[in-house]
Amino acid sequence: MSNIATYTAAFVDAFRVDETQVADLAYQSIEQWDSLGHMQLMSDLEERFEIEMDIDDITDFSSFSKGKEILGKYGVAFDA
């Protein structure tokens, strides 16, 4: 599975949304992405990509697109 597919699947599983919706998601843009949903998403992403994020990156992780940028710092590339 590609990194983008893995990343998308984490959002789909965490928030029970369709994969066509994830690109526009931001923190609190849907009721499922609240503080609890955020931590579940962070834990899931860490597990899927075998990384451990710093607290500053967790609090900066405010949207689907911002998240890709942050994961890049941990060696998770999304380019084709």
Next chain:
Amino acid sequence: MHNEPGGSSFDIKGILKAQCNRSPMLFIDRVCHCVPGQSATSEKNFTYNEWFFPTHYEDDPNVPGFVLVESLVQSFLMTFLSLPEHFGSRTSFLTIKETQFRRRVVPGDRLVIDSTLTSLKRGIATGTSIGRVDGELAVSTDVTIGLPKILEKYKPKT
């Protein structure tokens, strides 16, 4: 050490200090053995005086499933609320999974619950609880619980 943060056992007075559940929604009587941050073994004695037995059911009293799940979760809470840094903290349900009911629990039964904490990270506790009556498997579940005061520190800046 008994009934104190970091303690290895808790009676009802200690449980009331360690967690926020109160009667009629407190469903463990005693934590007989606790390794803070790792495990807890708890007991709940169900007598006919429980508030739910007269209506669940009048002709066949048995413990409602949600009460059994709550008992399992409250025992699980003690695996980490026994830690000094979390003692007395408020908690919230995140998920329960793989819950299985294998045996009816009826007035007079003692439910003995073995709870194991598999992960406690950034305010999210994950683990399992297994309840037995007379050594026989009655109910089990995987559970994830949040500590809101910790989670608050990690929420995104808006």
